[in-house]
Amino acid sequence: MSNGQSCGCSGGPRLIFACSGAADVGEIADRAARKLTRDGTGRMFCTAGLGGRISGILKTTEAAEGVLAIDGCPLNCVRSSLEQAGFTAFKHLQLADLGLEKCKSPVTEESINKVAARAAEMIIS
């Protein structure tokens, strides 16, 4: 949503939840989600708000056109957070599936772009 005064009721956004975890893959997931937001592909949203059961975040997620979860590692915290909040209709990207292993994946522009590219394909499809 822009900071302007334009109406925000023209269709739901595509929301991106990243694990943003402490490990290298968490940072890659986070930065890929922010890149996708900057690029206009989707909109990063607050994963912590799911766990915190923040009503505005939950209701916005319900109204979204699509939801993508980006998990850095096989703990799949984002997927679990969405499921525990009652969401089932979302796409899920796990960085290990792209060959990015936890604690063995330096945070580079290349890895961020790799994740963002795959995430963009998933969001649009």
Add this chain to the structure above:
Amino acid sequence: MMRIQILGTGCPKCKKLAENTETAARALGIEYSIVKVTDINEIMKFGVMMTPALAVDGQVKVVGKVPSPDEIKKMLA
């Protein structure tokens, strides 16, 4: 008193939501106040990224659509 907030920048859908909410609240006979929140930055503080939205006593009940008065009655009950 129930505090009802209509979150929206003033488009027709936002106005319709306010109208339906008034109808629902009057039908329930509850004591209430309705405030329209039109500042986008204030709206975003609710964690809401789409409008219109309806909040009751600080809790967001619906985002991005205009429920009927009957549906809103259930949210206010």
